[in-house]
Amino acid sequence: MSAARGNGKGGKRTLKLLIVDDSNIIRRRIERSQQLEELEVVGTAANGLEALEMFSKTDPDMVTMDLTMPQMDGIECISKLVQLKPAIRILVISALADKATAVEAMERGANGFLNKPFTDRQLNEAIAELIT
């Protein structure tokens, strides 16, 4: 789990992004790949419990959320985050490719769904779609 706070880029209002995934590779990949000026990565978490802790420290505007994680899974974490901040934007990034899972995530409050594996372009498009 790590947190960072930085200044807005060029005086613009930046949106704060929290990355939640139990895979180090995926967390680093999202951090490296996201290229939108409007976004600033403020923290990462490896499970739902860490995500809630990071949420209280960084107050993110947007979250990328894995679903299958130890301790607290993504579905439960989405519900809790939406309760804490109804305006939060959540992009689920998961290998669970079945429609029922996507529907459940959306019903809990997720705003978008991206299947793993993904390309940098697919990631950036999915994030861009969520912030417009």
Added chain:
Amino acid sequence: MLREEELKTFVEGTTNYFEVAAQQPATIGSPYLTEGAPSVHDYTGVISISGKREGVVYFTAPRAMLTVLLMKMQENDFSHETMRDLVGEVANTISGNARRDFGRDFVISVPSVLAGEKPEISQKPGQRSFIIPINWRSHSAKLIVSLT
């Protein structure tokens, strides 16, 4: 008996990972059947399946292949933990594909990872496994499907 379309789901889940994550498709070697515990490479991602079918599916790969795959993914950490993480992610993708295609008749576990020198993989006596070679660049991994 394992049906061809079931096997196809596992194979596509594996090759799709290489095609999308590394932007370079893998090719499939000639599948074959083996009896008893199949040999595995350095790192193995395992998913267990129950319900309509019972058994396990493994993705097993040598460290050299995983290192190149990580490089293609712009990753610069090649530690033991990252190798474990990567085979777990490939297994996770195979699992996700299977859930999508097979629905709730199949109960598919969260992947686990085996690493080190030739880990023991238990097999029922007489059980046969499909071995599908997954060739990528100059390396070869295996997809092992062992279902009843």
